[in-house]
Amino acid sequence: MTAFGRHSDRTISSLATEAAREALTDACIGDAQSQVDIVYYGNVASGLLQGQESVRGQHALHGTELAGVPLINVENACASGSTALNQAWLSVAAGQAEVAVALGAEKLNIGDKNRTFNALASALNQERMDDIVTELGSDGVGSVFMDIYARFAEWYMESSGATPEDFARVAVKNSAHGALNPKAQYGRQLTVEEVLNARKVSGCLTVPMCAPMSDGAAAAVVTTPEFAKRCGASPVRLRGSALSAGRHGAYGELVPATALRAFEMAGADPRDVDIVECHDAASPAELIVLEQLRLCEPGEAPALLRSGATSIGGRLPVNPSGGLQSKGHPLGATGLGQVAEIADQLRGRAGRRQAGSPTLAVAENAGGYIGPDAAVATVTILST
Amino acid sequence: MTAFGRHSDRTISSLATEAAREALTDACIGDAQSQVDIVYYGNVASGLLQGQESVRGQHALHGTELAGVPLINVENACASGSTALNQAWLSVAAGQAEVAVALGAEKLNIGDKNRTFNALASALNQERMDDIVTELGSDGVGSVFMDIYARFAEWYMESSGATPEDFARVAVKNSAHGALNPKAQYGRQLTVEEVLNARKVSGCLTVPMCAPMSDGAAAAVVTTPEFAKRCGASPVRLRGSALSAGRHGAYGELVPATALRAFEMAGADPRDVDIVECHDAASPAELIVLEQLRLCEPGEAPALLRSGATSIGGRLPVNPSGGLQSKGHPLGATGLGQVAEIADQLRGRAGRRQAGSPTLAVAENAGGYIGPDAAVATVTILST
Numbered sequence: 001m002t003a004f005g006r007h008s009d010r011t012i013s014s015l016a017t018e019a020a021r022e023a024l025t026d027a028c029i030g031d032a033q034s035q036v037d038i039v040y041y042g043n044v045a046s047g048l049l050q051g052q053e054s055v056r057g058q059h060a061l062h063g064t065e066l067a068g069v070p071l072i073n074v075e076n077a078c079a080s081g082s083t084a085l086n087q088a089w090l091s092v093a094a095g096q097a098e099v100a101v102a103l104g105a106e107k108l109n110i111g112d113k114n115r116t117f118n119a120l121a122s123a124l125n126q127e128r129m130d131d132i133v134t135e136l137g138s139d140g141v142g143s144v145f146m147d148i149y150a151r152f153a154e155w156y157m158e159s160s161g162a163t164p165e166d167f168a169r170v171a172v173k174n175s176a177h178g179a180l181n182p183k184a185q186y187g188r189q190l191t192v193e194e195v196l197n198a199r200k201v202s203g204c205l206t207v208p209m210c211a212p213m214s215d216g217a218a219a220a221v222v223t224t225p226e227f228a229k230r231c232g233a234s235p236v237r238l239r240g241s242a243l244s245a246g247r248h249g250a251y252g253e254l255v256p257a258t259a260l261r262a263f264e265m266a267g268a269d270p271r272d273v274d275i276v277e278c279h280d281a282a283s284p285a286e287l288i289v290l291e292q293l294r295l296c297e298p299g300e301a302p303a304l305l306r307s308g309a310t311s312i313g314g315r316l317p318v319n320p321s322g323g324l325q326s327k328g329h330p331l332g333a334t335g336l337g338q339v340a341e342i343a344d345q346l347r348g349r350a351g352r353r354q355a356g357s358p359t360l361a362v363a364e365n366a367g368g369y370i371g372p373d374a375a376v377a378t379v380t381i382l383s384t
Numbered sequence: 385m386t387a388f389g390r391h392s393d394r395t396i397s398s399l400a401t402e403a404a405r406e407a408l409t410d411a412c413i414g415d416a417q418s419q420v421d422i423v424y425y426g427n428v429a430s431g432l433l434q435g436q437e438s439v440r441g442q443h444a445l446h447g448t449e450l451a452g453v454p455l456i457n458v459e460n461a462c463a464s465g466s467t468a469l470n471q472a473w474l475s476v477a478a479g480q481a482e483v484a485v486a487l488g489a490e491k492l493n494i495g496d497k498n499r500t501f502n503a504l505a506s507a508l509n510q511e512r513m514d515d516i517v518t519e520l521g522s523d524g525v526g527s528v529f530m531d532i533y534a535r536f537a538e539w540y541m542e543s544s545g546a547t548p549e550d551f552a553r554v555a556v557k558n559s560a561h562g563a564l565n566p567k568a569q570y571g572r573q574l575t576v577e578e579v580l581n582a583r584k585v586s587g588c589l590t591v592p593m594c595a596p597m598s599d600g601a602a603a604a605v606v607t608t609p610e611f612a613k614r615c616g617a618s619p620v621r622l623r624g625s626a627l628s629a630g631r632h633g634a635y636g637e638l639v640p641a642t643a644l645r646a647f648e649m650a651g652a653d654p655r656d657v658d659i660v661e662c663h664d665a666a667s668p669a670e671l672i673v674l675e676q677l678r679l680c681e682p683g684e685a686p687a688l689l690r691s692g693a694t695s696i697g698g699r700l701p702v703n704p705s706g707g708l709q710s711k712g713h714p715l716g717a718t719g720l721g722q723v724a725e726i727a728d729q730l731r732g733r734a735g736r737r738q739a740g741s742p743t744l745a746v747a748e749n750a751g752g753y754i755g756p757d758a759a760v761a762t763v764t765i766l767s768t
Binding site: 055367 | 395431434435438440446452455458459467477506507509510511630634753754
C-alpha cells in the first residue's frame with residue numbers, strides 16, 4: 001500500500017501504480033501481464049471527484065504491468081476494497097483465475113472539501129435524501145456519515161454504559177498505533193483531553209474521533225498455495241471472506257451475520273483471534289464492532305479497551321495500523337489497507353508496531369448506509 | 385427487461401425494480417430474500433447523472449424483494465451488464481451461490497444532452513484526454529465515442545471494401561427487427577436512402593447508424609440446472625462467459641481472443657451458432673464483430689448482410705432484437721438486454737421476431753476505450 005494521507009500533487013493512477021507494483025513485488029510476480037488472470041479494482045468517488053466515471057481501474061492502471069489484464073471495477077462504498085478482495089478470492093477459489101489482484105485507490109483531497117463531502121453523501125440513497133436527513137436529525141451539512149455514527153454512539157452508550165471518554169480512548173490508542181506507522185496519515189499521539197476538547201463534528205463525536213479525508217491505494221495478490229510456493233512468495237492464508245448487505249430497518253445484525261459466515265468458512269473460532277483491523281470510521285464503531293465480531297461479550301469492549309488489551313502489546317491488538325482514524329480512510333483502498341496491515345503483522349514485518357506473533361487475524365470493513373445500519377459489511381479471516 | 389427508450393418520468397429504481405421482478409418471475413423465484421444469494425448490479429453513469437455515486441445497486445433495489453441480498457456493484461462501461469452476468473455465472477459456477485442475479489440499469493435521458501455526452505466521455509481516460517482527442521482527430525464535441533467508431537469504420541472499409549451503403553443496410557435491417565420488438569426504442573423501419581441522407585455524426589456515420597441515448601433495465605437469474613428444475617423454470621444454458629481487456633496500441637485482437645475463450649469454455653464451434661446479439665453501438669461494428677467472432681470469414685460480413693442471411697428468417701440472424709441501434713443502448717443494461725433477447729429466442733418466445741428454432745447463440749458486448757480498441761469485451765455463449 002501507499003502511504004495514506006494528503007497526496008495533493010499525485011494522480012490516482014500514480015497511487016494505484018505504486019500499490020500495484022509493491023503488491024506484485026511482494027508476491028514475487030515477475031511478469032504480471034502473463035501471470036495475473038484478473039484484476040478487481042475498488043474505487044468510490046472518482047466519478048464525482050476526478051470526472052472518471054467509467055472503466056476507472058483500466059485507466060488508473062494504464063501504463064502499469066497490469067494494463068491489458070482483464071479487469072472488473074467494483075464498488076461498495078467504504079467496503080469497496082474488501083469487496084474487490086472478496087471477488088479476487090472467489091475467482092481463485094473457483095479455479096477461474098490462478099492469480100487475481102485486488103486493488104483499491106481513492107483521492108479525496110481535491111482542494112474543495114464541500115465537493116468531497118457531497119461525493120461522500122452520494123453513498124446515501126439520492127431518491128430518499130429528505131427522508132434520510134429527517135430520520136437522522138441531520139442538518140445535512142458536512143459529513144452526514146458522522147451524523148450516522150453519532151447515532152450509533154448514542155445507542156451504544158445507552159446499551160453498554162460506554163462514555164465519550166471511552167470513544168476518546170479509542171482515538172488515543174489508535175493515534176499511538178498510527179505514530180508507529182510510517183504509512184499513516186497522522187503521526188502524533190493524542191491525549192484523552194485533547195480528543196474530548198477538540199471541535200465537535202456531530203453528537204459527542206469530535207474531530208479526532210472521526211476518520212480523515214485521505215488519498216491512497218492498497219493492493220493484494222490472491223493465488224493458490226501452489227503458485228505462491230512456486231514463485232517463492234511468503235503468503236498469508238485467506239481463510240474466509242464473507243460479504244453481506246444491510247436490511248432497511250434492521251440494526252446490529254449485519255456485522256454479526258457476516259462474521260458468522262466468515263468464521264464458519266475459515267473453520268475458526270473468534271476466541272482464537274490474535275489481531276484485528278476494523279472499520280473505525282468513527283471511534284465508537286471500534287467498540288461496537290468488537291462485540292459484533294464476538295471478540296468479546298456485549299458491553300465488554302470499553303473495559304477491554306481500558307485494560308490495554310486492544311493496544312499493541314495487549315492480548316488482542318485492534319487497529320495496530322492506527323485504524324481508519326490515524327492511518328487514514330481512502331474509501332476504496334481502506335479495506336485493502338486493513339489486509340495489508342494484517343499480512344505484515346502475520347509475517348512479522350510490521351516494524352515498530354509489530355504486535356507479537358499473531359497467527360489468526362480478522363478484518364472488518366463496512367460501507368454505505370441503508371438505514372439504520374450500513375449497506376454492506378465484509379469480514380475477512382487471515383492466518384499464517 | 386423493461387422497454388428501452390426515453391423514460392423521462394421514471395426513476396432508475398423504478399426501472400431496476402421492473403426488470404428484477406420480471407426476471408425473478410420468469411425464473412420462478414418466489415422468495416428472492418431467501419433464495420437469491422447474491423446480486424451483481426451494473427450501471428455506468430448514475431454518479432454523474434443521478435448523483436448516486438456509491439452503492440448504486442443497493443439503493444436502486446431498495447423496496448424490492450432483492451433488498452438485503454448481498455450485492456456487488458460492477459462497472460465496465462457499456463459492458464457493465466455482461467460483466468454483472470459474468471460474475472453471477474462465476475459465483476454459481478464456484479458453488480458460492482446457488483442463485484445469483486445480474487441486473488443492469490441506466491437512465492441517460494435527463495433533459496440535458498450535453499451532461500449525458502460528458503458522462504459518456506468520462507469512459508475515456510481523463511488523465512489523457514488531450515492525447516485521446518488528438519489521436520482521434522476528434523473535435524471533442526458531442527459523442528467522442530462516435531469519433532472512435534468512425535475510425536473503426538474507415539479502417540474496415542479500407543480492409544474489406546465495405547461501403548457506407550453497407551453500414552446503412554445494417555441500420556435498415558436492425559430497424560426492421562426493432563419494428564417487431566415492442567420493447568425497442570425505435571419502431572419505424574428505415575430505408576437505405578434515409579439512413580445515408582440523415583445528419584452526419586462523425587466520418588461516414590449518420591444518426592440512424594448510431595445507438596441512441598436510452599433508459600432501461602434488464603436482468604438475468606443464474607442458477608444450477610438442479611435448482612432451475614426444482615423451481616419449474618424454463619432456463620437456457622449459460623455455456624461460456626469470457627471477459628477480456630483491451631491493450632493500449634493493439635487493434636482487432638480483443639473480441640477474437642475473448643470469443644476464442646468463450647467458445648472453448650462452451651465446447652462449441654462458431655460455425656454452429658444460430659443467432660447473434662452483438663454490440664452495434666454504430667453500424668460498422670456489427671460487420672466488424674461478426675468477423676471477429678469468426679461467424680464468417682474476414683471481409684465476408686457485408687456480403688452476408690446483403691444476402692439477407694443476418695436478417696430474421698436468414699441463416700444467421702444478427703441482432704433480432706433491433707440491436708443497440710433500434711432496441712436502444714442503456715449502457716449498464718445493454719449486455720443483459722442482449723441476453724434477454726437470446727433467452728427469448730432460444731425458448732421460442734420472441735413473438736413476431738422469433739427467428740426459427742435456434743439452439744446455440746452468442747452475445748458480444750464491449751465497453752470503454754483504451755485506444756485504439758475497447759477497454760473491455762465480453763462474449764457469452766448460450767444454448768437450449
